[in-house]
Amino acid sequence: DAMVIQNPRYQVTQFGKPVTLSCSQTLNHNVMYWYQQKSSQAPKLLFHYYDKDFNNEADTPDNFQSRRPNTSFCFLDIRSPGLGDAAMYLCATSSLTSGRADTQYFGPGTRLTVL
Amino acid sequence: EDQVTQSPEALRLQEGESSSLNCSYTVSGLRGLFWYRQDPGKGPEFLFTLYSAGEEKEKERLKATLTKKESFLHITAPKPEDSATYLCAVFNDYKLSFGAGTTVTVRA
Numbered sequence: 001d002a003m004v005i006q007n008p009r010y011q012v013t014q015f016g017k018p019v020t021l022s023c024s025q026t027l028n029h030n031v032m033y034w035y036q037q038k039s040s041q042a043p044k045l046l047f048h049y050y051d052k053d054f055n056n057e058a059d060t061p062d063n064f065q066s067r068r069p070n071t072s073f074c075f076l077d078i079r080s081p082g083l084g085d086a087a088m089y090l091c092a093t094s095s096l097t098s099g100r101a102d103t104q105y106f107g108p109g110t111r112l113t114v115l
Numbered sequence: 116e117d118q119v120t121q122s123p124e125a126l127r128l129q130e131g132e133s134s135s136l137n138c139s140y141t142v143s144g145l146r147g148l149f150w151y152r153q154d155p156g157k158g159p160e161f162l163f164t165l166y167s168a169g170e171e172k173e174k175e176r177l178k179a180t181l182t183k184k185e186s187f188l189h190i191t192a193p194k195p196e197d198s199a200t201y202l203c204a205v206f207n208d209y210k211l212s213f214g215a216g217t218t219v220t221v222r223a
Contacts, residue, residue, distance in 0.1 A: 004158075033210075042119075042202070042213035043159070050209070090158050096209065103149070104211060106158035 023091030
């Protein structure tokens with residue numbers, strides 16, 4: 001019944017070693033989001049895809065990139081992780097329509113540790 | 116810029132002791148206010164969406180209400196399994212802006 005799946009659930013990487021996090025969805029939603037959440041803080045939007053259109057938040061570091069090869073999958077690439085990038089990374093999806101806001105459904109998250 | 120402030124930061128309740136969580140917001144053109152529950156180490160789980168002032172929604176022991184400046188999440192006769200962090204978020208344009216959450220601990 002899983003709707004938004006994230007892999008791996010836990011990822012350990014070394015300082016500066018590139019890492020890729022994966023998200024897939026079975027909801028056929030047209031929008032996919034990546035959030036970063038640090039301990040006891042609010043989730044912070046990094047970027048989102050509206051269909052194939054990539055939208056970066058102004059304050060998202062260049063170190064973070066994303067790919068969406070098809071409707072179901074989205075990847076978060078961290079090119080050179082620093083200690084400050086250790087966090088929970090959350091993927092979410094929604095079916096964005098004009099007018100009312102549609103619900104965003106979140107995956108279980110990937111906990112990234114940087115050594 | 117959208118702002119969402121939740122209070123209190125933490126709330127400790129005895130089982131059966133009802134209470135309310137507050138979410139105050141500043142947004143130009145609210146298109147929806149969302150409540151999520153987040154358990155430690157997990158992703159947020161959707162609870163409610165409220166779209167206009169005066170709207171109320173209920174689910175089991177939870178009830179969410181909305182005014183033009185704030186939303187309340189009322190927990191009636193909580194149980195230990197209601198222990199979690201409750202996140203409020205406003206939707207404007209294309210994205211959710213979250214508050215930092217209220218961590219609720221319910222003791223048996």
